[in-house]
Amino acid sequence: MTFGLYLNRLFLLRLIVATLALAGLLQLVELMDKADEILARGLGTVGIVRFGLYRLPLLLGPVQPIAVLIAALLTWGALARRGEIAALRAAGVSVARLVAWLIPAGLAAAAAAFALVDQVAPAADAAFTRWWRATGPAESAPGGRLWFRDGMDVVAVDRVAADGRSLSGIELVRRQPDGRLAQWIMAERAEWRGGRWTLLAGGVRFPDGQMRPFDRMPWTTGLVPANLMELAQPVPPLLSSRRLVAALQGRWASRDSPQTLETRLMRVLAVPLAPLLMIVLATPVAGGTPRSGRIPGGMALGLAAGLSYLLLDGILGVLGEAGTLPPLLAAWLSHATFACVGGAMLLYVEG
DSSP: OOHHHHHHHHHHHHHHHHHHHHHHHHHHHHHHHHHHHHHHTTOHHHHHHHHHHHHHHHHHHHHHHHHHHHHHHHHHHHHHHTTHHHHHHHTTOOHHHHHHHTHHHHHHHHHHHHHIIIIIHHHHHHHHHHHHHHHSOOOSSOOSOEEEEETTEEEEEEEEOTTSSEEEEEEEEEEOTTSOEEEEEEEEEEEEETTEEEEEEEEEEOTTSOEEEEEEEEEOOOOOHHHHHHHTOSSOOOOOHHHHHHHHTTSSOBSSOHHHHHHHHHHHHTTTHHHHHHHHHTGGGGGOOTTTOOHHHHHHHHHHHHHHHHHHHHHHHHHHHTTSSOHHHHHHHHHHHHHHHHHHHHHHHHO
16 A cells, blocks of 8 residues: 555545534534424424434535544644654655645545535435425415516515415516616416416506506516425525526526625535645644644644634625625635645745
8 A cells, every 4th residue: 555545544534534523513413402393393203313314414514624624634643643754754755745645535525525515415405495394384385575586587476385386466577688677567466387477467567657457467487486485485595506507697586696696606616625725724733743742733723724714715705695795706715815825834844
């Protein structure tokens, strides 16, 4: 076995243990909070297990970067304590070379993180929402008026049926490509039949003030019941990159602004960078030796750098979704900043 394979095995074993430990701790806290409600619904022990399985992918995403940081710190620390790094450096192997040897495991962690955030977590979130709604108290529709964008149109709905196939109290503002008002349509109801929507009992107001009533009118839209059920959820669902692109192109209705959607899309695309950066930010540990006493200090420095990276990334993400920062800066600035920090740490360790 080459040293590279040995290094990757050490790292991956620690990564798996750290990920399961952190996710398990968060899931235990969540189950303690929700266990009474699950049992009150009559779901029993099976319901608790099912709740945990649905929620597990949603917890793995946030803990994965921290787990990578912990695994990297423990890997470099173990090698430093046993004097293996000192022996390798005496033989002419640089710390940068050690980091390069760990790239395969880092790429595997990056691919797993992207698949989890972009595909597994949104699917688990949708499945959990359907199951939670089906096993809860019967409710005909979520409360409150719903506003959303449908391409260039702005739509308001008073009530969405539980199956998303019937709407009440519709207002539809159709806009021209330059944003000016084209039509203002109001209808008492809308029904989904035969794969299309029909507006019932309403009227069309034109910019010149004229009003044309109608009993039935086709509604040309790409909306489907599943889209409306998603929009009507009290908590916005997780969206995959494919769904975010569809929303930005107007092929999927959304309550969020284009800037919010673009920020989320860029942050999803940037997810694979976090594991790779965490490995580099943990390298101060590699500069220690059993006799120097610098290993604990290196661990503290690496941990502080990794957590600061996550903190900055979270703050910039919030600012981007709020429209305060451009999506490009909100999604990539933290990665660029701490790539420079990691490079400086690597140079410092090399001496």
